[in-house]
Amino acid sequence: MSTGAMATLIGQQPNSFTGLKTIGKIYFILDILLFLAFCGCIGFRFARNYRAINRSLHHPHESFYFGAFWVSIALILYGTQQYGVPACGPWLVKALEVCFWMYAGCVLLVAVFQYHVIFDREKLPVVDAVPAWIMPVYPFIVLGPLAAVLEYSQPKEAALPIILGGLCFQGLGWMIALIMYTIYVTRLVNSDFPEPSKKPGMYVAVGPSAYTAATFVALGMQAPKVLPEHFLGTTSIITGEVWKAIGVPIGIFIWLLAFWFCALSTVSILTTAKHMHFTLDWWSFIFPNAGLTIALIQIGTALDSDGIKAVTSAMTIILVVLWFFVAFENVKGVWRGDLLWPGMDEDLEDVEGVGHDEESEEEERVEQEQQRNGHV
Template structure:
């Protein structure tokens, strides 16, 4: 089997292009053969990858809250999407619980399955964007209790996301010698969930009291450093595999956007954390000028990383455009949204720090593009469920379980 077809952990049979005509033929063949899959049977194939939908929808709400050029009603639209995403997250949690009760063996196996297991990180990323959305849409003078609640939630999330990153990579390393698994963009997700702790810190820190703000900023910087350095390892392996073996199958090429968010969310975290520094508290009171120095450093590190994000973005765009004729829907399509949320918000943050209207307009344009892509992906996801392209035996991340 060609290595190019194994890059995302798919077999040659599973990764073969699925055009509309092929899907129609499969569905017609299934109907003519009397194949019926019950709701219970379809829920058997409900995988962790479904949480990519909530991490992307929640990310869109964050992008709308951060976009600089606003109009009347935009806050209401963003709040509506945030509430929709929270409701959807609870629904997905209920469906995953149903899978646990009905198919406990498959649920247990999902945590070390070579393809599905890495998507467990999308569950934690969904929680991260809900925490960010709660800060952006919920914190107000009439709800002061949300400030300590978010701080406590932050520390809980930081602890669990780090433990999750340790255990997921440990399980993978422990079994890798017995059964090697080809590099695939989903490898980023466990580290992503820990890295987003830094992004959450940058968003909630500004509203925290100074005595609590500094620990949040320092820990957020540590988590961002951990996530970014880990991502650098995966990016090196990912690019080397692309150069050696070519592009992955068209169906899973949207996953190539995942690395875009590693540098982008690092920009967001560093600039946000530096902006939230309390200049007259603790270390910064004893070192006048340190806060301003770190803010300048954060901005130019952000500029330093931005073009690298753009390069990863451009490669992913070209790969997806080249594969359009043969690209069938998979849940990896949600990667069109979430990583690029970080890219758009990073652009906005750089524009704010530079005071550049040109850069801010680029960020606003990117946000509009995210809305269009989200609508397209959401529609394609619903259509794929109806057309039995996902949530169907042999067509999801658990296909070889």
């Protein structure tokens, strides 16, 4: 998700330079390669132990990340529009239209049945609520921006259903995210913050507001070109212009909520940074904040503000640096056996069904690492 988000972010920079598109294409190709590699790896895991897939989809921690698979597909479609359509014929435009509606149908089934499993069979305490509980519906949160970017090349007869569908799907994702926001903030008020190494996962809360803000602004800007002149039977006003005048302010209104979650997460991480070790939650530094930047790019473009555009360029540079840092830590973690090693995965306590306090978990991790190094 993070690599795909970087590809989409770089592809719509307001301040460009020679070679920027090439950098974006490199990220996009890398995203596809990583997606195929990870699908192959997890497919091999389930092929070796077919019962693992059922445990995975019911696991109180791992199951939520099934939504990440679908978000990754949406970002590939997004990148295909940005980098593929300009170099291909109209066949790709039609293919993306078909993929959009097929994708929407698939993720609707995921959102219904996965939450059914969670609500019916799993009892998750509110004191353990994390933003990752939003993940089953996260694909809908990126469907709005996907619809907006597809509008640039779709013919009018296809563009109108897509813009309406994107608005509808985004509404579902945003409203469920609001419900989960309430549970998450309740946890922050009544319980402790997540342990230091999992605090980057708090950035997941940035995504719903950020991508919803981007959706309203982008769809609003596209509305005058997509909506028919007398849409909804209106004759006294130009409906597309009204949608634009409403969509942009709503996007600006929502964007600051995303920034607040980002600032809250940043302060929390900085206060305990010295106690952190790498977990896969660190990738949350990238994907949600890429959405925050994309939304601000949309706002800066709508307002034609050079100052906002300059800020988004600086934010993009920071995210590129963070991507390389997290990627390095990820590779190092796998090489050292901190990830994908028996007894070392960050969700070990969930698998064993035994809770550990922060100190005992850290002591256990150090002891296991020393034993592993001794065997090596």
